[in-house]
Amino acid sequence: MTKRRNLITDVAGLRIGNAHDAALGSGVTVALFDEPAVVSCEVMGGAPGTRETDLLQPDKMVPGIHAVVLSGGSAFGLDAASGVQAYLRQQGTGFPVGNVRVPLVSQAVVFDLNNGGNKDWGLYPPYRELGFQAAEKADLKFDLGTTGGGYGATTANLKGGLGSASATTSSGHIVGALAIVNAIASAVIGDGPHFWAGALEEENEFGGHGHPTKVTPEKRQLIWKGRSQPATTIALVATDAVLTKAQAKRLAIASHAGLARGLRFSHALLDGDTIFAAATGHQPLRKEVAEFTELTALAADCLTRAIARGVYEATALPYPGAQAAWKDRFPRA
Template sequence: MSPQPSSSSSFTAPHAGAITDVAGIEVGHFSDPRRPTGCTVILARDGAVAGVDVRGAAPGTRETDLLAPGNFVQQVHAVMLAGGSAWGLAAAEGAMRWLEERGIGLDVRFGTLPIVPAAVLFDLPLGDARIRPDAAAGYAACEAASKAAPAEGNVGAGSGALVGKLFGLDRAMKGGIGTASVTVKGVTVGALIACNALGDVLDPDTAQVVAGARTEDGRALLDTRRALLRGELPQPLLAGTNTTLGVIATDAVLTKVQANRLASVAHDGLARAINPVHTMSDGDTLFALATGRVPLEGDAPGMTVLGTMAAEVVARATLRAVQAARTVRIGASVFPSASELG
């Protein structure tokens, strides 16, 4: 059965920073009107030095090996985040076509080859699982891309995201996509996070659960961490049916080694905002992009400060992903948002 239509699928709030505050970054969403799924592209038309760190045990990715520091390719031109599990990786093909039509990519003599790493999350339980992002969806996301602060909530790769599934899908809540940024001494770091976590989402400043597994009556938050430590047993899980994806971007000049390190340290932000995180049923993957507009000279932040900034924006963007989410109803199933449960 199709989800009930809603005019409040995305969220607008006072500006708290966005990944598009980083010079050289654009974001575009495609949200499929037939069921809650979609994709989100992060464009770097002029190229960006990139790194990646995969911490979840059940990832669905493409073109991540080339981001290793010792490998040839130095820059990427877009990153695609998508729903649809492994089928959703096809969305990257649409981004490649869109970029190639504009002459953006790596000159390989016989053509211009756009470099588009991608990662996917599992959103198949919501509606008809045969509907998932494809190349046309990826192309449409690129067409929608802009430098404006991207919509948050039930849009793009966050359209079908759920959180708090450890005690059964019927006790889960709506996840989504969120963004944040910080600037220190002229250097900006931003993040975009699509949160489809197995665990709960916490406010990183208070450690209070904001969204996640609900009590048996569905009316309150359970607190998964405490429930597990009390000895409550989770339901059997299908591996890979979760995953939080994200991109961290900075305008700093970084090497591939530094970009990979930034992606690694940024996972600290996920650990502050999700519990449990990096599980056997999550494919948690973070990319890092450096557009190279600001040299790290003089009193500019070094890697320690950049890492702190990256973890902070990842934690904030993860929180905003569930704060921005809106309740979804599919047949008899209801996946409430944090704002409605509270």
Template sequence: MIPGPKNLITDIPGLKVGNAQDDVLKSGTTVLIADTPFTASVHVMGGAPGTRETDLLAPDKSVARIDAITLSGGSAYGLDACSGVSDALRECGRGFRVADAVIPIVPGAIIFDLLNGGQKNWAENPYRALGRAAFEAASDSFALGTAGAGTGALTAMLKGGLGSASLVLDDGTTVGALVAANPMGSVTTPGDRHFWAAPFEIGTEFGGVGPDPNAGLGRGFESRKMQSMQTQATERANTSIAIVATDADLTKAQCQRMAIAAHDGIARAVVPAHSPGDGDLVFSVSTGARPLTNPEQDLTRIGHAAALCLSRAIARAIYLATPAKGDLLPSWSAIPGNS
């Protein structure tokens, strides 16, 4: 397996991603769309998720294909970004048809970034407009790091961000991941240089500094995020929300299995992960372009690749985050000795 040409989820043909953010707000939105409706499912492992339309993605529910997925900052307010995406899709004539009605299906999830130092005293919820702007910006190339839904993200020790990565399997199947990384846990080992995901890095995609040579790691828990926010609310002010995707032709049930497997990618890149205060969830997407030849073996490989992509995407999100005015936490690049 090797990364795709862009090392982005949009290496999967037909997928596009759009970002919109407000740097004063220190928040933003990211949307994934496709040329045609796609099969999708979801799996939640965090204890504090914030979601929209996820029940429809269960394998036994009636809607077979959806039109977009939205990742957003803003906690519960950010779910309104899905409405902005729905408005734009409806104007394009896209959605689930019931007689003369057109109903775009746009599941979404949010991260909590309300206490990150940005100005949140809006008079009107800004996320509907950010959702529309992200839809209109959708392309096969997009920014990572301090961008879109990752604009105001924070990890335990460093700025979070938006990340993506891809892999092309030996049979030509492409798998990719997209993540807004805002976890309670750390993405780097003590000292803020080495990434927990380092064993899965390909080339120098997140700095090439390699694994931490120390052993016995992970037993302590330090959090600049909690200290900076100075409130017990930070126990629920976290989440890594992700999308994994493939061009393999998967059913909703197979998509759900891919999402379950991909959660390993969060656990390999964030310590600790899947806590009661995280809303960790993974959406999974199939564009259906490539038939499976051996469903069980193919799905195993696709799930494994999805987990690898998600670990790398999380590390890339933090590695590519950039400093901004009013930040509560430093970016990885601002730590002395990191380069």
């Protein structure tokens, strides 16, 4: 039996690639599916940036897609999907339309334009090239924290980043989550070091602190980024189960509970909170209702943990005045 990585790639049938530009202060993360995956999504933020999400709705004809991209760059970052599409076309991958193959790539972006990096890129933004590079690097193992689409991510009070986690259901299905934590609010309780996700932590994956003895009103005070600055956490949850497109939609909806548990707060007017849900179809559901219900619960748990891991594993950006990372603030923790 393959040793669990505690990454979304524990789900058979997908690989993750990352690419970033340190001077730019931004990057791209891509999930490539070995075979077209059943994917849907749910957008619950008030300020989303997305590409090719309408085709993921259960009433649309496309049965599966080839990749999901999670990127920095706000609306400029939507170019990343074109780079991934170019890579897939080069590999001969795509939805056949006559003599042409069209790779289907859906995407969501985070706003990371005010993090100190050099965004003066000239005529065209660099995200198409970053998308191609990320696709080239897709593998089962990948780094967390300040990497890929999480490179330039921030939260209200600590550096954000790329996080991931996985779990196994009682029926043996694998579920995992991948998140770019660029939250408008906070992943930690008060000033930290405890994470809102503390109750769900496994094997000290984000410091082993659990929850404080008491979450006082002072620790519950709302903090968020510059009051008119957009931000978002975007994510992919995946399972090796065989799901319909409607079930994938329900999985995406249910997974938003994990986003809400991992942050205080989420789904705000300035958020773009978008979650994709993918099924790679390696294991059928035998007791459909019970097994699917457990999948939705564990997917949400994985997303909560992935959010904490993204912040816990992050390192500060290499710019003067850059936001401190969790490990900078709590070096002895």
